Amino acid sequence: MIATIRMTAATLPLDTIADPAPRRPRRWLRGLGWTVAVIVALVAALWFLFTSAAPAVPPMPAPTAEQAGAGRDAVMQLRGEGEAPRAHGIRLGADQLQGMAALASHGFRPARFAVTLRDQAVAVTVSRALPLGRWFNADLVTGGRQTGFPHARLRIGSVTFSPFWTRKLIETARRFALWRGIEVGPLDTLVRGIAVGGGEVAAVVDLPRPPGPIDGAVATRLYCALAAAQRRTPSDDFATHVRRVFSAPKGAETDVVRNRAAFVALAIFLVDDRVAELADAATAGIAACHIAPPTVMIHGRADLPKHWSLSAAIAAASGTQFAQAIGEWKELADSLSPQSSFAIGDPSGFSFVDVSADRAGFRAAGRADEPGEATRLAATTPDQLLPPVLLKQPEGMKKADFVRDYGSITDPRYTAMVAKIDAILNTDTID
Template structure:
């Protein structure tokens, strides 16, 4: 048997040229698709008006989730700006800006990449009859015509469809129009894969939905047998459920999601795609739990903890601030009974205590100790009493006069004081 003939010098040269050419193309694409800086300037922290308008927009989009018939959405400049402001704040350093220019909707997005590069994307949408709007997509320095833009969006839809059912583009958005400074369309969004879910999924850690169901059903059974409205008791019950050999940091995260489902809404299970069928056999109405006679603080604490483990601490922190900013304009808080309207430092203390406890309990080095402490936690450890005597019911002008904004040094110093109290007196 003879040895294979060695590669001829000409063939090696051709391979080298092909490799260099491919590398050159990749470098050109990298430096033309990405940029050295974001196209959107550093946004200011959201104001109360931004948070309120953003929440109005979210309520409309929420009604479109899982709605196969489609929901009519109508957003003005204020709602679009509010959505952009709170998204940029919650998912920083990424940035989002939405606005209406003439008869077009323009969406600018900047996403930070490795090697100090940025992916800058612009989408311009124009009415085009009954179906999906005509779009022009720009990625970096590349501007795509409407046909190629639609193909690119179809590729994005295909990517998402691998994880959940997604309507065709013409079913997702249709009857699109921009008139009189308002954009309107009939929108149908995937039930558990909205914008926030997609962005949060990029920064969250996996949570086993079966573990969430296990904790929730055990909490439900215990509540039916021994009803309790004591928040600390509900926490102790959650952290007394046997992990049965599961990874403790992951099981702790499941406990916080199950608590959110138990005390706030079973929709909290959306973080881990827990279907209602999974909990049908043990589902009960949310339990009104209280601490120091208040029924709103457990909701703040629990929801912030669930968001922290389901979507990241940064988002959980931002959501607490948005809620208080929005309430500074409202006559009635979204947490209703027992929760005064206006910006509340006590509510913010409950938010921060919740997500900081969740962050510690999900830390592999602290998971066991935190689980033991939470299994016998007292109210004073979950929400130190010192945090319950701070300012409440601040109107927006009062908040601005006293603290300026959520990026003002005075507000930041106040938050640090709250955090110091939690560090010294909370579960640890």
């Protein structure tokens, strides 16, 4: 029986065996394919709608001495330095606006910023390179005389938002900041009024100071340890204070958190209480053990410990690029000033000795996450913190001298000098 069945199947003509019915793709698979295609098309459309083929802001040269000075003045006004109430008036001219944009472009590169006055309007423009050769361009324009947060128009790529939707977007950003723990008041409190005209922008502002990225409790504990040690055994030696802060008892925090907080605590102790803004909640915490910043020295100089510690604190909180930029801005501004911005009696003008101290400080902070960094700094010496040979570098240069010999802070002659300083730091500082 079985053999018969097999023979029959084997002798059947091939054309009598029907092909199986073709399998049709399932309907949900076809729907998924269409959905993916629509999403890809939508994303591509939005990509080209909100990005541009070219930057709106051209490449920005390094800031000049004049721009550094004007930008620093603008930042001080925005921060309300010297003002008792938080709400305060500002008055910014074209030079200050352009200086602020030059500093922002240098400090936050590769982003580019431009601030321009257009008759009765002011425009803030930012450009940043994106993948696939595209650019993010945003332009915010406002003007006239207004009470409260000004009506403005925001343009991103080829899309322009009305003042209504621009305010909605800014309000969304404010709420996001609140969610992140940054205390940002209502928009009409942040900017209480603005007037644009006569070649300047005047406004009454109450800008928040966001919490610093450094653990405030740790920074406070280390600052108080420094203050207590100074009260017990006063010292004017910079290396002594570095050893003290990095040999202070450690809490439950990680080594990286502690090291970064130590750099900030050192700068609060030696430079200014305002450095505490880099550390969340440290401003109130240091009041209980506050001590006036002592005058300390390294290689006979009282300004260099401030350069070293402040640059290290900024690098610990914001990264080495920003710390380097701030140090260079300070030197550019000093090249126009008869007096150093750090202390009376310190040499003014552009100083490669100051730059050396800045670089030594932020390079040390850049190693904050390396194993054993606290141990190394707890046994450091003045020569390891700042090799004395670096005090032979040129300093006291006025603007004309600096431009003649080094051009700008992006000139090959300047970068060669910085490379020489780094080579000395690489061989003589703590390894």
